[in-house]
Amino acid sequence: MKRVLLSAYACSPYKGSEYCVGWSWAVGLASKGFEVWCITNTEDHEDCEKEKQELKLDNLHFIPIKFPFVADKYWLNNSKKVIYAHYFLWKKKASNVAVSLHEKYNFDIAHHVSYGSFQQGSSLYKLDDCKIIFGPVGGGQMSLPIFKPYFGSSWGTEIIRKYMSEFLMKYNTSLNETLKKADVILTVNEETKTLLKTSKYYKEGHDFSVSDSALPKQFEGNQFNAKEPTEEFRILWVGRLIPRRGLELSLKALSFLPEYVNFKLIIVGDGEQGGKVQGWIKKYKLDPSKIQHLGWIPYSQVHEEYENADVMLFCPLRDTAGLQATEAMGFGLPIITMNISGMRTIVTEDCGIKITPTTTDGTAEDIANAIEHMYSNPDFRKKASEQAYKRAMANTWENKIDAVTAQFY
Template sequence: MGWNFVKCLCRLHELHIITESKFKPDLNRYFKEHPEETPFYHFYFIEKKRHKKLRKVWPPSYYWFYKSWQKKALRLAQILDKQENFDVIHQLNMVGYREPGYLYEIGKPLVWGPMGGFNITPWLLLPSMGIYGALFYSFRNLINLYQMYFSKRVKKAIIQSKMVICATSDDTNTVQRLWGKKSIVIPEVGFIPTTQSTIIKRRINRLKICWSGLHIPRKSLNLLLEALAICPLKNEIELHIIGEGICTTKWKKLSEKLRLKDVYWYGWVARDKALQIMQDSHLFVITSLSDATSTVLLEALSLGLPIVTLNHLGFSNIVNNDCGIKIDIKSKQQVITDLAQAIGKLCQNEAERMRLAQGALKRSTDFTWEEKAVLINNIYQDITH
């Protein structure tokens, strides 16, 4: 994410980029292959300490080391500011609001974002995640609520920012409600357009659905499996599943228990293969309960795939009535029923599916990295004039 932002902005502005030293080999390799781009960047590297064993035991310990790294970034930025006299400071990564860094202490116009992560995983659907998932995301919700209301550094960074960029409209609402700060929505993900995609027309009575992601509780593939089980047209539907994880075995057993036919499990495949599976499909379904936005959503749109997704998080911002169907969240059974109805509708109505497919191609052009660079450039111009 960070690389694509700076890559698109580097020809518009003189960028001085502080990042982790672990990226240096990859960047050196890139500039060796693209020497013509070298003059557009000024990179500075700081090593971030890490404790892999501790992180396995207590994942949030990551933030302890990241906070230390951000303090080093502040000291380096202060030195560079004396030399360069920066016009704008941009706290770009990470997306999660919990670590705002310390660059607001420099005293120059600050842009923070895209940032987010204020979302509360729907309490009503926590039981659908299984015991581990329910406990983990219940605890995450409680921690999230505490940090939102009581983190002094988050409050200070938001108040002192000239512009806050949020990843979703829910995040902008939270920033306005808690701190009285207006913000702008720019999703944290984007894509690089390639050749124009060709929309795949269906063979009669067969609908190919694609689902892609980590097989972990919050991705909630089980909701789609249960929806297909009650769909009257389930024998006319294929489900193609990309990815794997700790829930793979559990979800395969659920698929067998529900007696679903034509379910294909690919595991992790090369990106080109994954895109080909998507390209050969007719519909893309997203069931995630806790994400900001996802790159795969934009990739699906760019391939002309209509989207069926839950109506929350960043998905509700990107998917509109011209490119997909959004499912409200009121209860688990309601979500499953509405998913089944939405899929059945598109299985029966090819004209409507084709309308949404054309809308998906058009909608994808709103989220290229070049479009994001234009929006960021406008923000820089506004806060410095």
């Protein structure tokens, strides 16, 4: 069986987002029989080893890249900007570790999966005589100017991000060397594919579209339960409360709903904008009794909210993909979302309603119209619920890894 070197900076069996991506690839490849060496950071190494033993995957080897105590203790913090400095240093050291491992084990394939940032490149570009796969990666998506009001003072950061992307495209050695060496580049959305094609190192026929969102393992046993219409229409919003996730836009949209729509919005998550929720409720003259902010809750309770909701409202202003939407679909929730970035492909027309951004107010009104349509058309909602469940059940990590390995390994 082939030997695989996996680059997964974030990797944890107990966390979501990038951590889930790294872990799912590591376990998924090992479960298919590949001999896998996974280079990662130290943050969740003990959890990875513990769960690996439980799964009896002796062909999976975790290689944590360690730094002096200060760097790993204070910089390895995903909630702060210093994480990018840690990742930069990690990539440099990981490149050398990868070369040493390759000299020892002679890998057939070197595959980068996390972080899934296109502009950052990979730590695997120094390897010779093995197939290099870069991705799935995103990062080409940029915030539209019409969304500026929802970013507030952080809009400047969005502008800096745009210029930084242009700088990295030209001058980031890690990225440019990765694009030169990679045999396969997997992009998660059209924006990133378009950005890739602007590089002078773009090689036609080597890039393919693959979403980095799939149904987590613990959801795969879900059974479809048709939701009967109730008096109260429960709308679920899940995510970190940061500007690009667009909670303010969703609350503004609710202000355009006609009075006969008897809704309740349940907000799961917290973050830097958590303290602004009550102010937004007042700003848009919403009934506070119709908004419930739960903050961070245990994963088991999130499952309950998925089961009890009628629809998921997930309208990020900029996002690579949307694991929340995939999870919600696994519980049969129709999705109301934006027709941009990863959500463009994760949610199909028969799974919900996708809104193409127009103007600042126009987009909010279109979201309101989508909510009203879901509320007023239970038959449409029921069909969208069934299709959402079917699509999520087909979009498992096992199926995704089967497809990628069959085509590229």
